[in-house]
Amino acid sequence: MQGRLRLTSPGALLILAVCLTGAILLLDSYLFKPYVESQRDAALHDQAHRVEQSASGILAAQTLHLSNIANLTDSQNATIGDAQLAQMATPLFENSKISFAWTCDSTGIVAAWGAQGLNDALRAELASAAAEARRDSGLMRINKSIIVFSRHCTSGSSGRHLYLATTLSNDMLASMGRSAGAQVTVVNADSLPPKVLQDASTARAVWPSGDDRLSVAWLASDTSGKTLGYFRADLPASQIYAQAAAARRIVLIILSLSVGLVLLVIMGTHMLIAGPVVRLLRRLQQLDSGETSSEPLTHDLHGEPLVIARRLQSAFERLAHMSKTDQLTSLANRRHFSEVLDCFYHQSRRYNRPMSVIMLDMDYFKAINDSAGHQAGDEALKFLAGCIEKACRKADLPARFGGDEFAILLPETFSADAMQVAKRILQNVSSQPFSSGNLKFNLTVSIGIADLNAGMIDSPEGMLSLADQALYAAKEAGRNRAVLANDMHGGASPNDGRKVEVLCRKLAGLDTQFKDLFLQAVEEVVEVLEQRDPNMADHARKVQRYAGLIANEMGLPQRVVKRIEVAAMLHDIGMLAMPDSLLLCPGQLDAEQIKNMRRHPLLSVRIMEGMEFLEHEIPAVRYHHERYDGKGYPEGLSGPKIPLTARILAVADVFDAITSDRVFRRAMSRDQAIDEIVRMAGSQFDPEVVDSFVAVCNKAGDKLMEQPKREPHARWRTQESDDEQPAAASPGGDCDATS
Structure with missing residues (x-):
């Protein structure tokens, strides 16, 4: 018969390494690669923007140069005709590469000059371009060529403007290319080419052109917004692509090294800590099943596992105490009381030994909560627990049964002796007043006592139930007293009254x-x-x-x-x-x-x-x-x-x-x-x-x-029933909602 497969530590580490490697590949495919590509595209867009800005700067410098020449021309009087403008243009424009110069007013062109000469069609085209100009500088199309112009308002005549323009030549495009670090050309087209790389700008297109190069195109428009074509710049982008690839490689290398380091740490942790801890846990499981005692718990352990084993031993002892103790009163809790009661009940029945149980609770405890608050109620419970503990013998087991109810187990005790314990409790409670803040309360308790000879008792729960009946009989008799279950009168009235009271309390709850x-x-x-x-x-x-x-x-x-x-x-x-x-x-x-x-x-x-x-x-x-x-x-x-x-x-x-x-x-x-x-x-x-x-x-x-703390919702405080009186007077008269 084949044995079951066992997963060893090396096998677990191998599986973990494979899983982490797969995780790295998935991260690279769905996270790192898209992220690096998005950063690469963003860098390409930034580069494209800088190219456009540099090229546009050359055009702006050219228009400023034309504006300066226009100012110089105006200072020599530009209010002249064609012959005078041509005579003046030769010394002024020959070294400035001015292609056209003309003056016009509201009636049309007054004078015009062209480096290559002018005809009537060209004059008309200049006049039309001047009429459509919406700004003092920019681009316009003359004689199927794109020119850069500057408009200047002459000082000699109101309403007359001097226009200077130069053709967008190859030399100027080369200058734009040198400034942008790219090869710039002008393409005559009505729209931009389709985008490959998404760009937020609608007036620019960016796409890779092969061999790690980037192409950028942006619109060339005249002053009226009419498209004249577009500028295209081809620039190298190998550095950006190389940086993106290097960043991705670095991330993958770091991740791989991190995974290796994690595996080394896991292996070392297993050898130095996890292994001993596993042995410790195995011994704890054996201890829980009762196979071994607690002595070998620290055997063959060292370092931190040994410290853990010792602290666990101490924690077991504290937990055992906490599991048996009520945290408010430091008495035994209901669970521990029930376990001990069950043990002593069967022992007393078997050997025919006496045993008694006392049930008691505080009278008008709810009035204390309502008048002084729950903190005062907790202090009252601790005060009562102290009085009970002082009245009990060493062999007795006092416990908080729940709320303001307490129970006492008295082994080897007849009901008469249990009554003496109850009287000591009544004396301890009534001998000293309980105070909370400025309020003082005279506390009282009602006590019920049952022993094995009282009535038909066939279980520990039946004995507690009989003591509880005696407790409610004490309340019905006026409170602040102890009642023996043996002394309760038969008949339906006490039990019926108790049942009604219990039902009312449950409904109120x-x-x-x-x-x-x-x-x-x-x-x-x-x-x-x-x-x-x-x-x-x-x-x-x-x-x-x-x-x-x-x-x-x-x-x-x-x-x-x-x-x-x-x-x-x-x-x-x-x-x-x-x-x-x-x-x-x-x-x-x-x-x-x-x-x-x-x-x-x-x-x-x-x-x-x-x-x-x-x-x-x-x-x-x-x-x-x-x-x-x-x-x-x-x-x-x-x-x-x-x-x-x-x-x-x-x-x-x-x-x-x-x-x-x-x-x-x-x-x-x-x-x-x-x-x-x-x-x-x-x-x-x-x-x-x-x-x-x-x-x-x-x-x-x-x-x-100060900002109020967000605490769990407050519990609803119900009013006292008409037949109960508070343990102390309220600080002020009654007041209803319409007073």
Whole structure:
């Protein structure tokens, strides 16, 4: 029977080398070669442009030379006839290679001279060319030849012009070629030849002409834009082609050397590091399967793998501890508690030994979270964990079961002894008040106790369930007490009450989860709105922060503060229905645009009305653009008729708006914005809210306008049920959304 093929390290390196070689070839074909060719073409286009500019410079120099001669001629009086012009032209033009000279006015040619003589047809052609000239210099066609001319307005007579022209001769083309480093010719044609190399210019064509040479053609037009032909320049381009080929070779050489270096590094890494690491991993797999002990983990290892093995050993120990420990309270977690409980339960059943379980949770824990915040709730849980640990014996296993629920496993313990432990916990919790910030709370706990002799227990889960029933019996009896499962009365009433309470709690949990998901969706919608208008970035979060600070400064209950914060996140959600032409308008809005913009509070309310749990937030969103003097919108409410939540949101919204840049204005500074808010107190804003806002500004200082961190969405805080009382009084009286 043939054995299975094994992939060895040399084989893997060979496969990697082949793959990398193929990758280099693909990169060369689809990336490097097209890129080098594009750079080569760009260099050829640049060369073509320089050739055109050099040749055009020679033509410009020739027209300047003609203009200087025209100035000299004008100084000798050019207001003469043909004979005088011919007599004067001989000493002036004989060394300047002037082909034609003529003066003309609005009636036609006054005088004309030609180096080879003139006839009537040529005079007429000169007159026609002069009439069509649109500039003082340039090219024109005379007697089937292209000439370079310059026009000069004579000083002796108003409206008369002197024209000097020279034929575009071979000598001039040779001069253009010397300047451009190419051979320049003129081709009589109506259009340029077809392009081979793409060029952005429509008046130039570029194409290779073989033997590493480049041909460039550009239009020759007269002053009226009429095509006279085109210039063609043939120049060597071997250097550009050689540079492109060399660049491609260099890239391929560098890549090949890099691949070789990578393979050497991989081979060395395998020999010095990867090999030992593979051996270490193999031993870890054997350790996980139970084949070997942990002692040979570091055997035959050296260097970094040995350090890794030692750190792994330490990490295993830390992970084992973390997997058994609740990170907040440092007690055992539910998973570890359940494992130990299962072990002791079966051991106690087998050897007929006593065992008890305590279940307890904190009374009115939710009130602490709502009144002092989740951080205070965490501190309360750690405080309770300390009280439990102090009351337990060394053999006991206290654990955080979940939320504010705790469990204690008491091996070799009857229910009477477990009651003593429970009493110590009650004493430890009630003997010292718990404080968080400026708030103090008198904590209490409810405790349920079950042992193996209490009721029909056939599993560890059944024992926990019985202790949990005793816990809820303690709550029904008034809280702050311990109840033994053995002492619970039979009948349907306690169990039914517990089931109803459990069902209510589950329903409340589902409602809270739905609201949390809604808030998360709202934050995502707000981010979409902010992406539409970058000037609105973090506007909702900053308004939420300012409004929350003002509400806390006014001493409002935490549930009202939460409503204001949720309303702040939702107050501009109606902007989603606004078109970009309105939302991103770069200037001041006109009357019609302002009317449409003022609809956004009602659009926001229309979105929110479909969710009954937002009924307390809707007034704040609907009326946050109302003014204290009754001049706001949408309903023109004034004074106390405007809900307090809307008055607070109005100040926070305006403060962030005027301290943020907009496309039509710059932001105010912090102090300017505060002064503006104070100035509008009593007219636009509630003076009491403004006073609280100023107090917040004074306390926060420069940190007031720090950018709020983007944290995961806040959880929804539900209100306390009517039959529960908070653990401590709220800092201020109740306040609803219409106060």
